[in-house]
Amino acid sequence: MNNELERLSKEIRACEVCKKDLPLGPNPVFRIKETARINIIGQAPGTKVHASGVPWDDASGRRLREWMGVDPEIFYDATKIAIVPMGFCYPGKGKSGDLPPRPECAPLWHKPLLNKAPEIQLTLLIGAYAQAYYLGDRRKETLTETVKAFEEYLPEYLPLVHPSPRNQIWLKKNGWFxxxxxxxxxxxIKLLLFE
Structure with missing residues (x-):
């Protein structure tokens, strides 16, 4: 890791900007190296990932790796795949599941971090928060329509539904995905990483 990226990563790991709003305290979970060619932007760590410090270390991560066609060794190789979520820390629980990612993270850290990884050629925008932030007005009316129109956002972005087991009904209804x-x-992925 180059010195600038290493310094920035240490700064992010020490971040306490929204400490008072985090029920389990700060524990930023992300991975990035300057040679990464793919970036994954999801929502925020859940409790399991908060505890392990390993991004996508859950059922959602297993499904995402299946969708991508990569094994854990490739997925967790930060020289190939960066993982930079919308919120770096577990945001807490709400009435219908985890709360949205903290709004401070992406504006504060994404641009400086991603500027240090110039080789990224494809960013997976997983879920509504990442799509709203990165696609803005280019999004369709619904997440389903945005994902269905994925070719409109290429080659830079590929919007995806969240791979959570909670989205099983969505996947059954939308076989085209x-x-x-x-x-x-x-x-x-194969083209970017292996050819």
Whole structure:
């Protein structure tokens, strides 16, 4: 890791900007190296990831790796795949699950961090928060429509539904996702990482 990226990463790991709002305290979870070619922007760590410090270390992560067609060794190789969530710390629980990612993280850390990784050629925007932040007015009316129109955002971005087991009903209703989007994703990953 170059000195600037290392310094910035240490600064982020020490961040306490929203400490008072984090029920489990700060524990920023992200991975990035300057040579990464793919970036994954999800929501925020859940309690399991907060405890382990390993991003996507849960059922959602297993499904995401299946969709991408990569094993854990490749997925967790930060020289290949960066993981920079919208919120770096576990935000807490709400009435219908985890709270949204803290709004401070992305504006504060994304640009300086991603500027240090110039090789990124594809960013996976997982879920509504990442899509809202990065696609803005280019988003469609619903997440489903945005994901269905994924080709409009290429080559820079690929919007995806969250791989959470809670989205099983969505996946059953939207068979086109695993028939069209997943094979495209796997082909693109293979091209970027292995060819």
């Amino acid at each position: 695993e028939e069209e989007v997943v094979p495209f994703l796997q082909q693109r």
